Amino acid sequence: MKTRAYQLCALLAVAIMAFVLLRYGLSPGSLLLALLLAACPWGVIWLSYRLTRQAESEIDAAIAASKQQRQGNQPGKGV
Template sequence: MKQLAYGMCAVIAVAVAIGMFYFYGFSLLTLVLALVLFSCPVVVWMTLRLAKRSEEEIASGMRKGHERRNT
């Protein structure tokens, strides 16, 4: 459920950035705001990727620990 919410946040951020260019045109301020909004999906993607990797490493470590105790 969290991943869906993060994805929707990223889609909304991109839509707002594109709409900003459409309604207000190109200026330095709209460019800066658009860059901030476009960075949101990238940050979300990187955070989710690192979280998945961390969870996999923790699970792997737990499995190895249980295997060592049982042998």
């Protein structure tokens, strides 16, 4: 659900950026606003990438902890 919200935010920002540039032309203020709105999709991409990496590292840590717990619960062989 969050992924769709991020994508919708990025799409909306690009649409507003295009509207501002078409409506007001290439004035310094409209260029500044367009650049600010263009930063939103890049922020969405960066945020999605960071959250994906964080989730992957948390999954890897949970798997490692689970493996250690399983090895600790098994009885010793031949002792």
